[in-house]
Amino acid sequence: MIDPHADRALFRQLADLLRDRIAAGEFEAGDQLPSEAALGQHYDLARTAVRAALGVLRGEGLVEPVRGLGWVVRDRGEPRPVRLRRGDEATVRLGEGLPQVVVTRTDGTTEQYPADTVILRGT
Amino acid sequence: MIDPHADRALFRQLADLLRDRIAAGEFEAGDQLPSEAALGQHYDLARTAVRAALGVLRGEGLVEPVRGLGWVVRDRGEPRPVRLRRGDEATVRLGEGLPQVVVTRTDGTTEQYPADTVILRGT
DNA sequence: CACGATTTGTCCGTATGTATC
DNA sequence: GGATACATACGGACAAATCGT
Numbered sequence: 218m219i220d221p222h223a224d225r226a227l228f229r230q231l232a233d234l235l236r237d238r239i240a241a242g243e244f245e246a247g248d249q250l251p252s253e254a255a256l257g258q259h260y261d262l263a264r265t266a267v268r269a270a271l272g273v274l275r276g277e278g279l280v281e282p283v284r285g286l287g288w289v290v291r292d293r294g295e296p297r298p299v300r301l302r303r304g305d306e307a308t309v310r311l312g313e314g315l316p317q318v319v320v321t322r323t324d325g326t327t328e329q330y331p332a333d334t335v336i337l338r339g340t
Numbered sequence: 341m342i343d344p345h346a347d348r349a350l351f352r353q354l355a356d357l358l359r360d361r362i363a364a365g366e367f368e369a370g371d372q373l374p375s376e377a378a379l380g381q382h383y384d385l386a387r388t389a390v391r392a393a394l395g396v397l398r399g400e401g402l403v404e405p406v407r408g409l410g411w412v413v414r415d416r417g418e419p420r421p422v423r424l425r426r427g428d429e430a431t432v433r434l435g436e437g438l439p440q441v442v443v444t445r446t447d448g449t450t451e452q453y454p455a456d457t458v459i460l461r462g463t
Numbered sequence: 464c465a466c467g468a469t470t471t472g473t474c475c476g477t478a479t480g481t482a483t484c
Numbered sequence: 485g486g487a488t489a490c491a492t493a494c495g496g497a498c499a500a501a502t503c504g505t
Contacts, residue, residue: 226491226492226493227492227493228492228493252469252470252471253470253471254469254470262493262494263493263494263495264494264495265492265493265494265495266492266493266494268471268472269492269493276434276435277434277435278434282470282471282472283470283471283501283502284470284471284472284500284501284502285469285470285471285472285500285501285502285503286469286470286471286501286502286503287469287470287471287502288470288471296431300462301424301460301461301462302462303462303463304462305461305462306459306460306461306462307430307459307460307461308419308456308458308459308460309432309439309441309455309456309458311399311400311401311438311439311455311456312399312400315434316432316434316439316455318432332432332434332439332455333431333432333434335431335432336429336430336431337424337429337430337431337460338424338428338429339423339424339425339426339427339428339429339462339463340426340462340463349472349473349474350473350474351473351474375488375489375490376489376490377488377489385474385475386474386475386476387475387476388473388474388475388476389473389474389475391490391491392473392474405489405490405491406482406483406489406490407481407482407483407489407490407491408481408482408483408484408488408489408490409482409483409484409488409489409490410488410489410490411489411490465505466504466505467503467504467505468502468503468504468505469501469502469503469504470500470501470502470503471499471500471501471502472498472499472500472501473497473498473499473500474496474497474498474499475495475496475497475498476494476495476496477493477494477495478492478493478494478495479491479492479493479494480490480491480492480493481489481490481491481492482488482489482490482491483487483488483489483490484486484487484488484489
């Protein structure tokens with residue numbers, strides 16, 4: 218499974234494995250992954266490496282941590298279409314958690330969506 | 341500076357401080373921050389906490405690490421305007437490094453930009 | 464409502480590898 | 485080659501949130 222002598226970092230190898238397991242449907246939206254401790258034992262890794270791997274998947278929007286509970290697989294359905302009309306603007310705000318798409322309409326109102334849940338369309 | 345008894349985590353307090361110092365112009369685009377070791381000594385924190393703080397700023401697109409060199413302040417100029425015409429689509433791709441805005445034109449060609457460097461405009 | 468078990472969040476120390484200057 | 489700096493990885497510890505009993 219994980220090769221300590223491989224060129225690729227251990228936490229990246231683990232991220233690859235977990236990503237594949239999720240893609241294979243082993244875990245569905247809302248499901249919890251095995252605990253960090255369980256993953257560490259199973260793959261013989263320190264918790265540091267396990268958390269680094271989960272951090273990678275988190276950055277990809279695949280999973281998110283719930284304190285006191287575990288790591289939950291995010292719901293990734295079809296991106297929701299959002300139309301950008303004349304005068305509308307959209308930017309991506311980085312920072313807290315998942316990047317957010319902020320749409321500013323002509324009248325000054327704003328809408329906000331998790332960046333990986335929308336597809337912006339011109340009109 | 342940093343209060344070990346504060347409610348806020350140490351690495352978040354450090355992130356706040358460094359963010360402020362950057363905003364104040366103490367470091368400009370292309371400048372290097374003090375090394376992780378130096379920051380740890382100055383603020384009396386373990387390197388773990390220092391790296392966590394830098395990770396926060398990295399996620400905000402403020403700085404990026406350069407192996408063997410140090411942490412460099414990113415160039416954050418005016419976001420570049422990108423027009424979305426009829427049939428054009430834009431999505432945000434998460435994963436490797438900074439999130440990327442991917443624009444797919446009607447003719448099938450695609451353009452890609454770091455997510456915090458563009459402002460999408462409807463037509 | 465109280466309590467314990469589980470799980471993630473934060474923090475420390477240490478060590479080694481690798482890239483840059 | 486040597487010095488510096490980030491990348492990765494291990495170990496241990498305690499706090500805080502959640503959930504079932």
